[in-house]
Amino acid sequence: MATDSLVSTDIDYTQDGKQVSVLRVPQSLNTAGWANYFIPIAVIQNGSGPTVLLSGGNHGDEYEGQVTLLNLVRELQPEQVQGRLIILPMLNRPACVAGTRLSPLDGRNMNRAFPGQRNDTITGMIAHYVSSVLLPLADIVVDIHSGGRTLQFTPSVNMHELANKTQMNEMVRAATAWGAPYVFIYADVAGEGLLPSYAESLGKITLGTELGSAPQFGVDMLGLADRGLKNMLRMYGVLTDSPYAPPIPAPQLVAATDSADYVMASVSGIFEPFLEMGDPVEPGQKLGQIHSTELPFAAPVPVLAQTGGILFGRCGFPLTHQGACIATIVRPYTLT
Numbered sequence: 311m312a313t314d315s316l317v318s319t320d321i322d323y324t325q326d327g328k329q330v331s332v333l334r335v336p337q338s339l340n341t342a343g344w345a346n347y348f349i350p351i352a353v354i355q356n357g358s359g360p361t362v363l364l365s366g367g368n369h370g371d372e373y374e375g376q377v378t379l380l381n382l383v384r385e386l387q388p389e390q391v392q393g394r395l396i397i398l399p400m401l402n403r404p405a406c407v408a409g410t411r412l413s414p415l416d417g418r419n420m421n422r423a424f425p426g427q428r429n430d431t432i433t434g435m436i437a438h439y440v441s442s443v444l445l446p447l448a449d450i451v452v453d454i455h456s457g458g459r460t461l462q463f464t465p466s467v468n469m470h471e472l473a474n475k476t477q478m479n480e481m482v483r484a485a486t487a488w489g490a491p492y493v494f495i496y497a498d499v500a501g502e503g504l505l506p507s508y509a510e511s512l513g514k515i516t517l518g519t520e521l522g523s524a525p526q527f528g529v530d531m532l533g534l535a536d537r538g539l540k541n542m543l544r545m546y547g548v549l550t551d552s553p554y555a556p557p558i559p560a561p562q563l564v565a566a567t568d569s570a571d572y573v574m575a576s577v578s579g580i581f582e583p584f585l586e587m588g589d590p591v592e593p594g595q596k597l598g599q600i601h602s603t604e605l606p607f608a609a610p611v612p613v614l615a616q617t618g619g620i621l622f623g624r625c626g627f628p629l630t631h632q633g634a635c636i637a638t639i640v641r642p643y644t645l646t
């Protein structure tokens with residue numbers, strides 16, 4: 311594959327079988343003048359069929375995708391695959407190792423770094439390799455996220471609302487195959503440069519997830535990640551271990567497409583919720599209140615919903631700060 315990327319690997323993307331290796335990202339450090347940082351990668355390929363690019367650890371403190379994809383690489387044999395899986399279980403490995411959302415090496419957010427540049431910081435160089443080498447190979451792109459330390463979520467498989475309705479309807483079909491409680495259409499309220507946005511712009515069948523959060527990490531969420539991913543791969547005939555079965559019950563399709571659906575804290579302090587996730591919300595309803603840590607006996611500042619629907623996401627840690635998203639409200643969505 312011709313690329314001007316500075317990242318190298320001994321993976322041969324045209325070869326059948328299972329390959330487990332690393333991407334080598336150039337580094338030059340005080341402790342090692344000539345160095346490479348290793349990002350784990352696996353390719354499992356058998357004959358012709360779709361190419362699926364799977365990533366976890368885009369945000370380092372989100373371990374659902376990391377564990378699911380590490381298990382998948384160890385478990386899957388090429389005979390169970392028809393097509394090609396390219397798997398990056400720890401895309402932002404410096405952040406995964408540090409247990410942080412952002413890379414500790416350059417302070418950057420991998421999910422704001424796309425498409426990246428050839429000669430960039432480490433995060434941008436990894437993004438550039440994915441953009442210039444791996445995404446052109448892929449038909450289906452899955453980037454497994456959760457809320458990590460900062461957000462709680464009702465489990466969902468998600469995507470943006472797209473102008474290309476053929477692409478979007480196919481993405482909803484793929485998302486539905488996971489059998490998560492919700493398929494969630496979201497809007498970007500915190501910047502651009504997302505891996506899924508870039509993959510969507512290339513016309514790829516692109517899925518993200520929000521599988522709970524660090525406090526929700528456990529058997530249920532990991533089971534949903536593993537079963538859902540495999541069921542989606544069976545629907546496309548890429549995983550041939552057993553037949554595809556449509557999930558019962560079917561997920562609900564919901565959306566938060568209005569920026570007012572993302573409620574940001576007006577002041578810093580301790581957020582006290584009045585609703586649990588999944589509860590109905592009326593416009594103007596008090597979602598909770600924020601207690602000042604500097605004026606503890608002052609009246610708490612109410613947090614009001616501007617839109618109605620159901621409470622879908624909430625801040626993941628009670629101590630919040632001004633401008634942080636503390637609630638996400640969704641409504642049922644109909645495909646056109």
Ligand code: CA
Binds near residue numbers: 369372455457
């Ligand atoms: Ca995330």
